[in-house]
Amino acid sequence: MAIEFKPSPSLPPPSTAVGPVAWVRQNLFSSPLNVFLTLFSIYIIYLLVPPIIEWGIINATWEGASKAECTAGGACWAFINVYFEQFMYGLYPSEETWRINLAVILIVLLIGMFAIKAINKLFLSLTILLVYPVVAYFLFAGGVFGLEVVETSRWGGLFLTVLLGVVGIAASFPLGALLALGRRSNMPVAKSVSLVFIETIRAVPLITILFMASVMIPLFLPEGLNFNKLLRVLIGITLFSSAYMAEVIRGGLQAIPKGQYEAADAMGLTYWQSMVLVILPQALKLVIPGIVNSFISLFKDTTLVYIVGMFDFLGRIQAANHDTNWLGTTVEGYAFAALVYWIFCFGMSRYSMALERKLDTGHKRN
Amino acid sequence: MSNIKNTPSNKSFLNDAGNRSLIFQIVLLAVVVFVGYYLFSNLQANLENRGISTGFSFLNEPAGFPILIHLVSYTESSTYGRAFLVALINTFVISLLGIILATIIGVVMGLARLSKNWLVARLATVYIETMRNIPLLLQMFFWYFAVLAALPVPRNSYEFADFLLNKRGIYSPNPIAQDGFGLVIVGFIVSIALAIGLIVWAKKRQTRTGLWFPAYWSSLGIILAVTFLFFAAAGFPLEFDLPQKSRFNVTGGMVLPPEFVAVLVALSTYTGAFIAEIVRAGILSVNWGQTEAARSLGLRDSMTQRLIVLPQALRVIIPPLTSQYLNLAKNSSLGAAIAYPELVAVIMGTTLNQTGQAIETIGLCMLVYGSLSLSISLFMNWYNKKMSLIER
């Protein structure tokens, strides 16, 4: 007769294996080297954190009209306070800044509408991609419906930074897709044109391209034909990021199994039909995280427009540092800039990671 | 045979796939050529109308401006060509040092992030996430303007032995060779030869007897000891020019100007954060089974890392590392913003301004960056090929 098997009860682990004490032992003091590293880390934290808190919070001054009023010995956040509007909007007339805010609210609402089931997604996307930019442009620039004209030379601050980043990415997207298709094409001319363009752009620093855009484009145009510096810089940024975008999209295209191309061919779709209906929608889904990452780099790189004399967010802060009332607030300015950039970039990078994870499981290949 | 139903209506020149692609390509080529020609002819007309001189003859003219950092001799009366060379060297030097430092920082931080010590891992994460998400230009400004403001004036320099640190840079004694220094060089060469001999011998002995000899450490010792012996024998033929505080500055000694230090620090800490992530991913990509297999063979953890994990991780690390190196080289151009005299500052800044020849100067810069990028990626491709695994 068979003996019945009853598993013995599980016992709780000994305190050496779990619990806070075990945790500390395993994670902080597991070996002499680790003890040293732990103590060293604590020392570094001790060196860095308390002084920063003291300077940035405890001894900081939050209100005031000039540096002279910052007497507490800590950070002079009053500087940021006073200049806040300029940092955000540049020299955009303050009675007109509602136009920027309105444009931001609009886009947030539009994107939020994706969550509503009943709305036609295609229609909404087209609105965002085609209608919204026009509306936003007229809101920003004015000159219609009695809106006061605001020169692009007055656009600046974080507004300009975001504008450059968003327009750069959005505009580089179609161009990048074309370049990617070109680079994968089996037509030698299309292939080499795309290849040369992509590799040339990727080989040189953004700053040389911005410099070309800001001073050289007019030399290549017939006399009298000339356009706005902001537009030229945007063209430069777009060309630059389209080369990187092309490589991201190419990665996506390569990940699409060959069978998808064949199935589309076998159904009798033409090249462009199969690209637009079958291949690109799949590839783009795969490259969204890559695009977000490109956006993050571009967003950081837009600081370089400062070198060609545009007052983006960092540029405005640099300029404000020279205000005679606020001399000696360099560190506060940089700290503020660093914080804002960090929040944007870190947030986006987390978002892209989450997206990557989501798409990873959601996109089953077959 | 069945009847062949030919369909002549469909037989058109344009419907042939080969012809279509040919036509498309001809059109594309025509457009590219036309746009190129259009831009070029505009350029020529514009240059002529505006009386801007062209050509590279300016490279032979005296530059007339000073350059703060020059590793080859340069004076104000040197030519623009010389200035170009100086700037080129400055770009190379900062890129090379930056790559070395960033690699060290990246490896250390990447390993730290994988550390079993919770605190160390957390600190490394904070470092990486901070550096990666703040624009490089801002970091350069910080290292230049904010740190500069916090340092003392030369008179109140921080002093460590014969080293000085102040707003004007980091000063160190400058060694000056005296008579007989040649002997020391001879000694150095001899010691290197000895060290190589030792390493070869150690390898041979291992093959023969299986005994290991710590050849690398001992050869380092030999190099130091032998060189020192020759140095002593020659009667210590080296004098140091010590930095002295003078009326304005510090005179004498060697100096690392703050511009150089700021660019170097910013470039290497920024890129280092990216490299850290690459290193981490590379090490994680090596299957844990490899470590277990190595351990079960009795290899110690340090050997496991050196012989098993790192060689395999490198395979994964190298392609993204290449693009980080390229980025660093390109980013060195931001040094222009804080007075580091690299290519963009000297050529697209001062030279362009003195000569007005935008096309030539910007063209020169793009050429240099292009070849820099090309050579780094060629080297890396070669290395990558060498490292790649052989599969079925």
Add this chain to the structure above:
Amino acid sequence: MTNTNMARAQLEPGESAIIEFNDVNKWYGDFHVLKNINFSIKKGERIVVCGPSGSGKSTMTRCINRLEEHQKGSILVDGIEMNNNLKNIEAIRKDVGMVFQHFNLFPHLTILENLTLAPIWVRKMPKKEAEEMAMHYLERVKIANQALKYPGQLSGGQQQRVAIARGLCMQPRIMLFDEPTSALDPEMIKEVLDTMVQLAEEGMTMVCVTHEMGFAKTVADRVVFMDAGEIVEANEPHEFFDNPQHDRTQMFLSQILNH
């Protein structure tokens, strides 16, 4: 080679072949993958192609709708010659449906959208009509209730049935199957084979690369055996299985039947 006589369809007078290979040769680089293929199929015929791996079965099938180009000889489908002419290719692809081993459904489209894509964009059918037709074929493959799901949500067998329905939606005169069941679990194979048998019974012209010998015996009008880029033997199923002429065929059959 008497034993490849059967590679040509037995045509009644006045009847013409729907697919015709005349001395077709194809190379991949230096590699001669199809050698002098002579072969024809008449309307309504059901052909099973078998042979060892790498023998060129897929390649031959894919030449029919010009997923591959051949370099010598001529292929006529429904009287139209295959060449670089895009109009011809388009016309033929409308007439030829294809089902792949790995289904190749479009994962970003629902089942219904997968089916209506070609009718709408290639046949320029109104969307409503296309959807009605799609539902009709989905019912035929017994999967209409899944119409709004995505391919990723279906089992392999279901996916393959969708792929068949997608092929049918073009209302093709010929259906090509390239090992439609070899990526499936045994129980799903049955689902798919049942669907194919049903199609065969309805009189669809079919070319099917498969090693399901049961299927071949049940429905094939002729079985074609290929090796090393050649048609070694072609015959009616009972002849082919019971009385293979070639020793190569015998060896092959002994392997797969024992398996």
Add this chain to the structure above:
Amino acid sequence: MTNTNMARAQLEPGESAIIEFNDVNKWYGDFHVLKNINFSIKKGERIVVCGPSGSGKSTMTRCINRLEEHQKGSILVDGIEMNNNLKNIEAIRKDVGMVFQHFNLFPHLTILENLTLAPIWVRKMPKKEAEEMAMHYLERVKIANQALKYPGQLSGGQQQRVAIARGLCMQPRIMLFDEPTSALDPEMIKEVLDTMVQLAEEGMTMVCVTHEMGFAKTVADRVVFMDAGEIVEANEPHEFFDNPQHDRTQMFLSQILNH
């Protein structure tokens, strides 16, 4: 618990066990994965460990060369107690060879380098001698002609045989096998099992986690059955298979023998 009596080796007087588990307990976090394991092996014994997935077979085996740490009880290998002492661990790992399910060959080294790595670096053997020995073991696993290839160039079965040879190159007193054949195709399984049988015949002490019951019947001195972190039953093969004591064992055997 009478039926685990056989978990301890039957020692002759004066003989001592080469591996000894005394009341070994191990937790992963809160999860009690090994419960009171008492178990010993004498020199030259061949033990097969089996049991359902997740029962702790791998964990127990890996405790033997301290790839895993246990938290309670003691493990003695060749008289040396397992603890945090690095010298002990090193000494034991030199004496214990291990073969993994996924081979874990070092892909960046040639076969020969894979085999000589440990002898050179751990045993401080002259390179030449190490290579001679490696060739010897490669011949034993019948694969000497592949010595200069890289693991990626070999088939799975060949790789696993290399892994065995690599383990042998340390000239260990004990070999551990953790499901060495379960990642292989049927024909390759045979290759590897043949090699293992040959080893067993030469008198190597072996602990082998496997579900190849044929192997167990042929070579094992004892079969150990685990479930839920416990040794449920241990016995000589014929007793174990023909007359399992425990209902759990019976159920398990009925499953894998029917398979």
Add this chain to the structure above:
Amino acid sequence: GTLDDVKAKGFVQCGVSQGVPGFSNADDKGNWTGIDVDACRAVAAAIFGDAQKVKFTPLSAKERFTALQSGEIDILSRNTTWTYTRDVSLGLDFTATNFYDGQGFMVRKDLGVESAMDLDGATVCTEQGTTTELNMADFFRKHNMSYVPVVVQKADEAVSAYDSGRCDVYTTDKSGLAAHRTKLKNPSNNIILPETISKEPLGPVVRHGDNQWKDLVTWVMYVQVNAEEMGITSKNVAKIKADAKDPGIRRLLGAEGNMGQDLGLNADWAYNVIAEVGNYGEEFERNLGKDTALNLPRAINNLWNNGGIMYAPPVR
């Protein structure tokens, strides 16, 4: 030509500095003031009769010539020194000089330096892409003194570098020194050394090859100097135009004849310039004079008959 383009677009695009008080400087609302700004406004007044029809493009020193050459701006009015090379080979044309300047040095008082000759071994900050960079080099070379050059990309940052102690000396045009000194943490702790080491005639620049436009810009400046000489100011210009008997003045103010025609302008262009912007003296006092933070004396920028060298050709 440029004039037609300007008329067509309806404003003058004027390149200015990124902030030099007294010359071209924007307040925190973005309104531009300064003597260089007024030069552009005067041109706008001459063309459109409206001094506000100007748009400003702030440029760093190193960008400025390319911006002008490329046609991005119509006039470069950015304390730019007239030099041989710039005039001859850069594709530029210098018009009239609106400020005679010379390069000088600023040091911190506590260094105890009295003369530029004491600067041997000093670290000197300056802005990239200026004549200053070259003059400085020449000066130290001539006197056989050593120095450490720190050449910063933008004037503001060069000043910051000086102010933070990176350099002992800051060098630029003396007017610039005075202007920048107001931006220091502690202006009174810094002195400007007496030496002037260069001639720096500053004035608006236009593209080479458009003579009509060059003439226009030149004569807008000369008219202002002549107006000061004749005692015509923005306050009394209307009255003088109505009352004047002097045919020279009547011609100048467009009360008779049509002197603007050849420039492509209206007859009253000069009137508009004076009425909207003022004469040269007014411009100087408003931007640089005693009541400003710069507090510069007229010195050589006075009229020729007042001991200066401002001498405009007659309007005939």
